[in-house]
Structure formats: structure tokens, C-alpha cells
Amino acid sequence: MTADRMLSPEEARTTILRHIKVLGPERLSLFDADGRVLAVDILAHRDNPPYDNSAMDGYAVRHSDVVQANASAPVALTVIEDIPAGKVPEKQVGPSQASRIMTGAPVPAGADTIVPVEDTRGEGSNIEVLEVEDVGEHIRFAGEDMRAGRPVLTAGTQCGPGELAVLAAVQQSFVSVFRRPRIAILSTGDELVEIEETPGEGQVVNSNTSALAAFCHAHGAEPIMLPIAKDDQTAIRATIESALMADFVVSSGGVSVGKYDFVKKVLDDLGAETIFWRVAMKPGKPLVFCTVDGLPYFGLPGNPVSSMMSFLQFVRPAIRKASGYPETDWPLPEAQAKIEHPADNDGGRRQYMRATLSYRDGHLFARTAKSQGSHMISSMIGANGFVVLEPNQQAATGDVVSVQIVGPIF
Numbered sequence: 001m002t003a004d005r006m007l008s009p010e011e012a013r014t015t016i017l018r019h020i021k022v023l024g025p026e027r028l029s030l031f032d033a034d035g036r037v038l039a040v041d042i043l044a045h046r047d048n049p050p051y052d053n054s055a056m057d058g059y060a061v062r063h064s065d066v067v068q069a070n071a072s073a074p075v076a077l078t079v080i081e082d083i084p085a086g087k088v089p090e091k092q093v094g095p096s097q098a099s100r101i102m103t104g105a106p107v108p109a110g111a112d113t114i115v116p117v118e119d120t121r122g123e124g125s126n127i128e129v130l131e132v133e134d135v136g137e138h139i140r141f142a143g144e145d146m147r148a149g150r151p152v153l154t155a156g157t158q159c160g161p162g163e164l165a166v167l168a169a170v171q172q173s174f175v176s177v178f179r180r181p182r183i184a185i186l187s188t189g190d191e192l193v194e195i196e197e198t199p200g201e202g203q204v205v206n207s208n209t210s211a212l213a214a215f216c217h218a219h220g221a222e223p224i225m226l227p228i229a230k231d232d233q234t235a236i237r238a239t240i241e242s243a244l245m246a247d248f249v250v251s252s253g254g255v256s257v258g259k260y261d262f263v264k265k266v267l268d269d270l271g272a273e274t275i276f277w278r279v280a281m282k283p284g285k286p287l288v289f290c291t292v293d294g295l296p297y298f299g300l301p302g303n304p305v306s307s308m309m310s311f312l313q314f315v316r317p318a319i320r321k322a323s324g325y326p327e328t329d330w331p332l333p334e335a336q337a338k339i340e341h342p343a344d345n346d347g348g349r350r351q352y353m354r355a356t357l358s359y360r361d362g363h364l365f366a367r368t369a370k371s372q373g374s375h376m377i378s379s380m381i382g383a384n385g386f387v388v389l390e391p392n393q394q395a396a397t398g399d400v401v402s403v404q405i406v407g408p409i410f
């Protein structure tokens with residue numbers, strides 16, 4: 001281990017990101033592309049709307065015929081055709097004529113305005129127009145939404161329901177999106193048992209693998225959950241070697257200075273290039289970042305909250321970069337919030353405090369969890385944000401502090 005300096009969280013993140021490559025594209029069916037990032041620009045193959053069409057059920061008219069119409073002096077028109085949606089108009093609208101038209105149907109030649117049925121009287125082939133708005137009113141013009149040949153979505157856009165609607169409209173039944181990183185997750189510790197095992201004396205249940213796998217899902221990666229590795233070099237080495245088929249490896253535990261913290265040693269033996277192994281933050285000071293044959297390896301601390309915190313600060317940005325998100329989307333989103341109680345960071349490292357963020361009266365508020373111990377798994381329940389306090393920062397009730405947003409805010 002050579003890289004001895006303790007990095008700031010920003011330095012650590014930028015350093016990690018320098019080692020992360022954007023993964024290649026894969027083609028997915030439209031529906032499977034939900035939540036994924038486009039790898040190519042998408043052009044509209046035809047105009048949308050594809051033709052001028054009516055925005056209302058009503059009558060297609062010549063504006064000049066009815067411009068004077070009002071309730072006391074209605075204008076009579078002869079209806080020459082019915083145009084339901086899906087029908088191609090056959091007749092041209094001439095002077096004092098109208099075509100009955102439904103929403104979405106093509107506007108017939110000769111007509112330049114739609115009069116909604118509510119602004120008319122009568123039915124059959126004789127109707128009266130009671131009022132009219134401007135010329136062109138209630139017509140949806142060809143190409144006003146999307147223009148044939150022009151880009152409608154650009155590479156780097158995350159697909160959600162709205163983007164899928166656009167992709168469907170331009171008939172992209174398969175789309176090219178960035179691959180999601182496959183992340184091998186392994187927990188180390190002699191004391192750990194799997195969740196279905198009965199813990200004996202001195203044993204604790206492995207909660208990190210589940211938490212880290214869920215974070216992978218939430219932030220756009222595919223977790224591969226490996227079995228627990230005992231605190232012995234052979235076991236850790238075998239498990240790490242089995243993990244090297246992934247895009248990244250994330251382990252928890254065994255990276256501190258304890259006598260049985262073997263992860264760094266095993267990585268050295270595997271010829272890993274250690275980039276750094278400490279970050280000036282709390283929780284989460286020990287964090288090994290290295291590359292094993294070019295493969296990024298994150299050795300997170302074992303304490304449950306520390307491992308989750310380090311994942312969100314460092315693995316999430318790596319996932320986002322690898323899967324094609326724009327740079328602004330790599331770190332957790334940040335905001336300013338009023339803190340609801342005094343809080344201070346009397347240590348020398350930046351502190352990330354689990355918090356509940358809420359909106360009230362147009363303001364964002366933050367309330368930190370009572371216990372910030374890094375073993376307090378339950379303090380993560382409902383934590384939709386972190387309050388970020390710099391070394392020696394003191395915040396009084398109502399002070400504005402920086403927060404990171406982790407989940408939906410209600």
C-alpha cells in the first residue's frame with residue numbers, strides 16, 4: 001500500500017472517476033429501456049403531428065366565412081362531410097361550407113379554423129356558428145411537436161415514461177442504451193452469518209450485502225451477491241478472484257487497521273494498484289480504492305452505516321458515469337435546508353449525518369437521526385438525505401445547511 005495520504009471526499013470522488021470508463025451500449029426493447037440512458041441520439045422519422053388535425057370535436061370552416069358570427073347574428077353553414085379520426089377527408093371546404101370533424105381527424109383542404117361544437121347550433125347538414133376565435137384556432141399543425149429528421153432525444157438522456165412515449169411515437173421498438181455495471185458484492189468477517197442462518201454467540205447477521213445490493217438497484221447497477229468471506233487470506237482471495245468477472249467489485253469490512261483486516265493485504269498479493277485507502281469523512285474513513293487488472297475495486301468499511309455512506313458517496317458516482325449519465329448526475333443531488341435543531345461537527349473530518357428531509361411552507365427542512373453511530377442500522381430507516389457538516393461547523397436551529405438528497409421528499 002503506497003497511496004498514504006487521506007483524501008477529501010471530493011478528491012476521492014474525482015480520483016475514482018478518473019478510473020471509471022463508460023460501458024458500451026446494448027440494444028433493449030423499448031419497455032426494458034425504462035430507467036436506462038440513451039447511448040445514441042434519436043431522430044424523428046416523421047413529423048408529429050403527422051398532419052394538420054383538429055384539437056376539438058366541431059366543424060372545419062373557412063375563417064373568413066364566420067368571422068362576423070355572434071350569438072345574435074349566427075352564420076349558417078352547410079355541412080358537406082363527416083370526418084372521424086382516422087378518415088382521410090374527401091371534400092374541399094368551399095364558401096359557406098363546413099365539414100364535421102372529430103378530435104385528431106385531418107383538417108380538410110379549404111378549411112383554416114375549427115369551430116368547437118359548443119360554439120355552434122343545429123345538427124345534420126345545416127348548422128349555425130355562434131362565435132369564432134382567431135384563424136387557425138383548434139388546429140394542431142403538422143410538425144409542431146417533432147420535425148422529421150431532427151433529434152428528439154440526445155445520448156445521455158435517461159428514459160422514463162415521457163421519453164418512452166417519444167421513442168414509441170418515433171417507432172423505436174428497440175433502443176441502444178448504455179449497459180448497467182454488474183457489481184460483485186462481498187462481505188467479509190468471521191463473525192458474519194447469512195440472513196437465513198441462526199447466529200451463534202459472537203455472531204452478527206450480514207446486513208451489508210442486502211443493503212449494498214439494494215443501493216445498486218436504486219442507482220442503476222446490477223448486483224451480484226457473493227457469499228460471505230471469512231477473515232482469512234485464502235478465503236478472501238478466492239472470493240475476490242471469483243468477483244473479477246464483474247464490472248466493479250464492492251466489498252465491505254476488513255479494510256481497517258485491525259489484526260484480521262486482510263482485504264488490503266490480499267489486494268496487494270493480487271497485484272492491485274492502490275489508489276488511496278482513507279477519506280477524510282465520517283462515517284466512512286477507511287475506504288480502499290484500487291484497480292485489479294484495471295477493474296475498479298471498492299473496499300468499503302464494514303460498519304453498516306459507513307458502508308452505505310461510502311457506497312452513496314463513491315460507488316454511486318462511478319455507476320452513473322459508467323452507465324452514461326451526464327456529469328451533473330454523478331454525485332448525489334444537493335440542496336440547502338433549514339436544520340430543525342442545533343448540530344455541530346467537532347471533529348476534523350467532514351460529517352454526513354443521516355437525516356429526514358421534508359417540505360413545509362415552501363421550505364426544505366432537515367432533522368438528523370438521534371444516533372449517528374456507524375453501527376446504528378435503524379438510523380437509516382426513512383433517511384432520505386444527509387446533512388453535510390464541515391469540520392468545526394456549528395449549526396443552530398433554523399440555520400441553512402447543505403444536504404444531499406437520497407430519496408423522495410414529502
Ligand code: AMP
Pocket residue numbers: 187188189191192204205206207208209252253254255256258301302303304
Ligand atoms: P470491519 O470493517 O470488518 O472491522 O467491521 C466493522 C464492524 O462492522 C464490525 O462490528 C462488524 O461486525 C460489522 N460488520 C462488518 N461487516 C458486516 C456486514 N456484512 N453486516 C453487518 N455488519 C457488519
Ligand code: MG
Pocket residue numbers: 188189190231253254302
Ligand atoms: Mg471485519
